[in-house]
Amino acid sequence: MKPAKFDYSRPEDLPTVLALLAEKEDARILAGGQSLVPMMNYRMAQPSHLIDINRVPDIDYIRLEGDMIAIGALARHADVKSAPLIAEHLPIVADAYDWVAHSAVRNRGTLCGNLCHADPASEMPALMQLLDAVMIVASQSGHREVPATAFFTGVYETALQPGEMLSEVRIPVPATGTGWGFEEVSMRKGDFAWTACAATLRLDARRITGAHVAAAGIGERSLRLRQAETALNGQAPSDDLFAAVAADAASAMNPANTIGASADYRRDLVRTLIPRVLSAAVTRAR
Ligand SMILES: Cc1cc2nc3c(=O)[nH]c(=O)nc-3n(C[C@H](O)[C@H](O)[C@H](O)COP(=O)(O)OP(=O)(O)OC[C@H]3O[C@@H](n4cnc5c(N)ncnc54)[C@H](O)[C@@H]3O)c2cc1C
Numbered sequence: 001m002k003p004a005k006f007d008y009s010r011p012e013d014l015p016t017v018l019a020l021l022a023e024k025e026d027a028r029i030l031a032g033g034q035s036l037v038p039m040m041n042y043r044m045a046q047p048s049h050l051i052d053i054n055r056v057p058d059i060d061y062i063r064l065e066g067d068m069i070a071i072g073a074l075a076r077h078a079d080v081k082s083a084p085l086i087a088e089h090l091p092i093v094a095d096a097y098d099w100v101a102h103s104a105v106r107n108r109g110t111l112c113g114n115l116c117h118a119d120p121a122s123e124m125p126a127l128m129q130l131l132d133a134v135m136i137v138a139s140q141s142g143h144r145e146v147p148a149t150a151f152f153t154g155v156y157e158t159a160l161q162p163g164e165m166l167s168e169v170r171i172p173v174p175a176t177g178t179g180w181g182f183e184e185v186s187m188r189k190g191d192f193a194w195t196a197c198a199a200t201l202r203l204d205a206r207r208i209t210g211a212h213v214a215a216a217g218i219g220e221r222s223l224r225l226r227q228a229e230t231a232l233n234g235q236a237p238s239d240d241l242f243a244a245v246a247a248d249a250a251s252a253m254n255p256a257n258t259i260g261a262s263a264d265y266r267r268d269l270v271r272t273l274i275p276r277v278l279s280a281a282v283t284r285a286r
Pocket of ligand 1: 028029030031032033034035036037073079099100101102106108109110111112113114115117119120121123124160164165166167190191192193
């Protein structure tokens with residue numbers, strides 16, 4: 001398949017990117033091209049104008065700013081996965097990246113492009129919600145901040161408005177002693193998740209505190225599981241507690257039936273994976 005006709009710009013600075021975004025109707029940013037180009041080839045996306053940001057300098061950073069890790073629009077998956085800062089502060093991100101595509105795709109694809117693509121079975125949107133990340137959205141009129149929990153609005157849909165781009169993701173450094181767990185089941189490693197679950201928590205006098213739980217592949221978008229978090233906080237960790245929390249979460253979900261994974265199977269995965277990520281998080285929190 002070949003894409004529909006489109007115009008192409010390759011600006012060399014961010015103000016020109018934002019000016020083109022404001023000026024051109026139906027323009028799209030081209031970052032790693034790992035999702036956009038296949039979608040254009042299948043004619044699922046037909047932007048009239050591509051704005052290639054690959055020549056914009058200094059937007060591929062991964063750096064510590066106060067108590068946040070800031071990741072720029074052109075930071076590639078592979079660089080985020082291997083960054084010492086990520087290994088030190090956000091090992092759950094490095095670990096979950098084992099499940100995101102393959103080396104060739106990770107070498108070219110960007111974290112911000114992945115988040116803007118907003119596939120409901122994608123791992124990083126769920127993790128950004130889990131970690132309370134903040135999206136820095138840029139346009140010609142300035143910047144605004146959108147919590148990750150409000151950024152993903154539907155299948156391939158985000159809170160980005162026309163003329164806006166995601167210029168940076170900021171992820172708070174988790175508190176000392178935070179344990180974590182990430183588990184996924186997909187057809188093959190590197191495929192999108194049939195279901196993925198993730199958790200972080202701390203222990204205070206052997207009771208769970210600050211529990212965060214998120215899942216992908218369970219509906220139109222990945223989600224924070226607030227009800228599970230409420231049920232966990234203040235409780236002593238136990239297999240029975242984790243099984244009950246997972247059963248409640250699974251019964252509240254309405255996942256899709258797709259080739260390879262029925263809705264019932266995905267609910268079974270939630271029942272299986274949530275106890276595993278919670279147990280792993282408790283072990284690491286000790
Ligand atoms: C074989 C294969 C397997 C894959 N497996 C997985 C997987 O298991 N899990 C997973 O999560 N992903 C997977 N992916 C997708 C991969 O992670 C992509 O790299 C990612 O989804 C898009 O990043 P990109 O930089 O290539 O974005 P692009 O393809 O360039 O863009 C994607 C979309 O985001 C928009 N966009 C990009 N950057 C910005 C920005 N800064 N601001 C506003 N809009 C922007 C584009 O306009 C486009 O609409 C796979 C891809 C392939 C080809």
